Amino acid sequence: MEALVRPKLQEAYEAVKRALECVHFCILIANCEVKYWGRASSKLGRGQRVIMLKQDGSVLVHRPYGYEPVNWQPPGSRLSAELKDGKLVVRAVRLRPWEELVVEVYEVHLLAHCKLRDDARFEMYGSEGDIRDLLANNPELIEKGLKRVEVERKVEGGSIDILFIDERGRLVVVEVKRGTAGAEAVIQLKKYVERLKGELGRDVRGILVAEDLARGVRGLLVREGLEFKKIDLRKLFEVSKEQGASLTHWLTRC
Amino acid sequence: MEALVRPKLQEAYEAVKRALECVHFCILIANCEVKYWGRASSKLGRGQRVIMLKQDGSVLVHRPYGYEPVNWQPPGSRLSAELKDGKLVVRAVRLRPWEELVVEVYEVHLLAHCKLRDDARFEMYGSEGDIRDLLANNPELIEKGLKRVEVERKVEGGSIDILFIDERGRLVVVEVKRGTAGAEAVIQLKKYVERLKGELGRDVRGILVAEDLARGVRGLLVREGLEFKKIDLRKLFEVSKEQGASLTHWLTRC
Numbered sequence: 001m002e003a004l005v006r007p008k009l010q011e012a013y014e015a016v017k018r019a020l021e022c023v024h025f026c027i028l029i030a031n032c033e034v035k036y037w038g039r040a041s042s043k044l045g046r047g048q049r050v051i052m053l054k055q056d057g058s059v060l061v062h063r064p065y066g067y068e069p070v071n072w073q074p075p076g077s078r079l080s081a082e083l084k085d086g087k088l089v090v091r092a093v094r095l096r097p098w099e100e101l102v103v104e105v106y107e108v109h110l111l112a113h114c115k116l117r118d119d120a121r122f123e124m125y126g127s128e129g130d131i132r133d134l135l136a137n138n139p140e141l142i143e144k145g146l147k148r149v150e151v152e153r154k155v156e157g158g159s160i161d162i163l164f165i166d167e168r169g170r171l172v173v174v175e176v177k178r179g180t181a182g183a184e185a186v187i188q189l190k191k192y193v194e195r196l197k198g199e200l201g202r203d204v205r206g207i208l209v210a211e212d213l214a215r216g217v218r219g220l221l222v223r224e225g226l227e228f229k230k231i232d233l234r235k236l237f238e239v240s241k242e243q244g245a246s247l248t249h250w251l252t253r254c
Numbered sequence: 255m256e257a258l259v260r261p262k263l264q265e266a267y268e269a270v271k272r273a274l275e276c277v278h279f280c281i282l283i284a285n286c287e288v289k290y291w292g293r294a295s296s297k298l299g300r301g302q303r304v305i306m307l308k309q310d311g312s313v314l315v316h317r318p319y320g321y322e323p324v325n326w327q328p329p330g331s332r333l334s335a336e337l338k339d340g341k342l343v344v345r346a347v348r349l350r351p352w353e354e355l356v357v358e359v360y361e362v363h364l365l366a367h368c369k370l371r372d373d374a375r376f377e378m379y380g381s382e383g384d385i386r387d388l389l390a391n392n393p394e395l396i397e398k399g400l401k402r403v404e405v406e407r408k409v410e411g412g413s414i415d416i417l418f419i420d421e422r423g424r425l426v427v428v429e430v431k432r433g434t435a436g437a438e439a440v441i442q443l444k445k446y447v448e449r450l451k452g453e454l455g456r457d458v459r460g461i462l463v464a465e466d467l468a469r470g471v472r473g474l475l476v477r478e479g480l481e482f483k484k485i486d487l488r489k490l491f492e493v494s495k496e497q498g499a500s501l502t503h504w505l506t507r508c
Contacts, residue, residue: 001283001363003259025318027281027304029255029366033374039388040380040491047372050281052304056319064279064370065310067326074321074495099495109255110366112283116318118301120287126294134293145399145421167399167421237294241328241353 001114009088012108016081016090019053019113026053026113028090030105034061034071038099044070051090051103053079055116059092059101073101124233128161131233132176134240135209136162141236142209142229146172155195158188163196171196172205181210181228183217190224255368263342266362270335270344273307273367280307280367282344284359288315288325292353298324305344305357307333309370313346313355327355378487382415385487386430388494389463390416395490396463396483400426409449412442417450425450426459435464435482437471444478 004015012028019026028051034044049070050062056075063070077092088105132151139146145167153160164172173196175189185208193206206226213221213228221228258269266282273280282305288298303324304316310329317324331346342359386405393400399421407414418426427450429443439462447460460480467475467482475482 001259003257003364005255005257025283025304027283029279029281029368029370038491039494040378040384040487042376042378042488042491044376045374047374048370049372050279050306050370052316054316054319054321058319058321060316060321062306062308062314063372065308065312065329065372067308067312067314067323067328069321070376072321075319109368110257112364112366114283114363116283116302116304118303118317118319120299120301122296122298122324124294124296130294140394140398144394233294234296237292237296240293 001112003110003112004108005110007108007111009083009086009105009108012105012111013081013083013088015111015113016053016088020079020081022113022115023055024113025055025116027051027111028105028108029110030103031107031109032061033104033106035102035104036071036100038094038097042071046106048109051105053090053092057092061101061103071101073099077101122234124237126178126233126237128176128178131178131209131231131236132161134236135174135176135231138236138239139164141231141239142174142207143172155192155199157191157195160192160196166205170203170205171200172207174207174209177208177210179210180212180214181208181217182214183220185210186217186221186224186226189226193226255366257364257366258362259364261362261365263337263340263359263362266359266365267335267337267342269365269367270307270342274333274335276367276369277309278367279309279370281305281365282359282362283364284357285361285363286315287358287360289356289358290325290354292351296325300360302363305359307344307346311346313344315355315357325355327353331355376488378491380432380487380491382430382432385432385463385485385490386415388490389428389430389485392490392493393418395485395493396428396461397426409446409453411445411449414446414450420459424457424459425454426461428461428463431462431464433464434466434468435462435471436468437474439464440471440475440478440480443480447480 036042052060057077058075059073060069061071073092077094090103092101136151146164149163161176162174189206196204209229290296306314311331312329313327314323315325327346344357346355400418403417415430416428443460450458463483
């Protein structure tokens, strides 16, 4: 770990160059301006912020408030640094689609870089009931245009996790499974779809929603005329957290 | 700025306490475990990460790769620190909805805290054409269930920015304005809606999409039977960036 408190810009520049050469994680607390060009462009005037240059080429600029970065570039960006017009200029360029993030540093309060190791698995726990409720409230995560009819609708032999109507007016039975869904889940879903068809005499779709499908189960699913939708629990719970967290979340949730 | 390189846990604990008391921005590079309880729960085993405690109570935990935090808490969380079982335990609790993020620190590589000042305005630039194209490709940002019919459809006296069909099969004329929309935008939209009604003899909706409405214009809009949808350019361009940035983005975009 190399850590510099209030280095001169020349020293900071040399340290950033070393960090990039060694593919180190590098962090700066600095007075800077930030410019971005891509599909749109943006400009952020001078202020004190944290700049993270990660080992995979992703870049984040964080203001002293808020949980979202004010600017960011995804992994795989090409990072470079130069001294120019009395500023330390850190640049992150992505080629496809082309976009460029430029941080112009006027003053460095702290700079540190080192190789960070983190191989830990991220494990997410949530009950099937939690997942079902989240999907019932966010049907667009399964398919656009779904409208909820009922949660836990009783049918002969059990209950349907969620019943929706799709954009074309067809009923959709959704069976939710935590983790990897096996053949039993397909058979159960098929049973509910058939019951509902018999009850209502109309076309009914069945979607199995799970983190993954067990080997060989896709064939069975397709033969039975059912569908599969893979869910990413992490993303699902992030959606739920974002919905509660902020008034400035995605427009679709306004 | 207080900066400690490889402090003992006791020193780190005292520094974090000082940072929280002074409502400082505090950053740690540390070997830690992370646990979260809320709607779901998660666990992340030991690894080297960056932990940011912001001045507004938001918390971010970043791994050495990826542009998304592995864990985060929104502004307004209650932050605390304690020494427990030979670990520095940093806790961020949000009350409504209740959720708790706990970072158990085994070893601190770097700790720094200071008051950061950042009052700069974030300015976003993008042409009306860019906004129109993004909305044409992401109609759910205007309204759920919209289907695109045509971009820049020529009509007498000009062209309609985007023409959609809504969930109930009605045509929807969307007029996009960069910045604050004034009375002219309403009049223009009304004209297109009327032309289309005359051409097709069916019901046509009109939605004005802009960052804001000028004072007094809402009344005119409502009298003309038109609708307004506020857009946040920042979020709009983030959506566009995310769509290009990652294969692990929201399920809705898979």
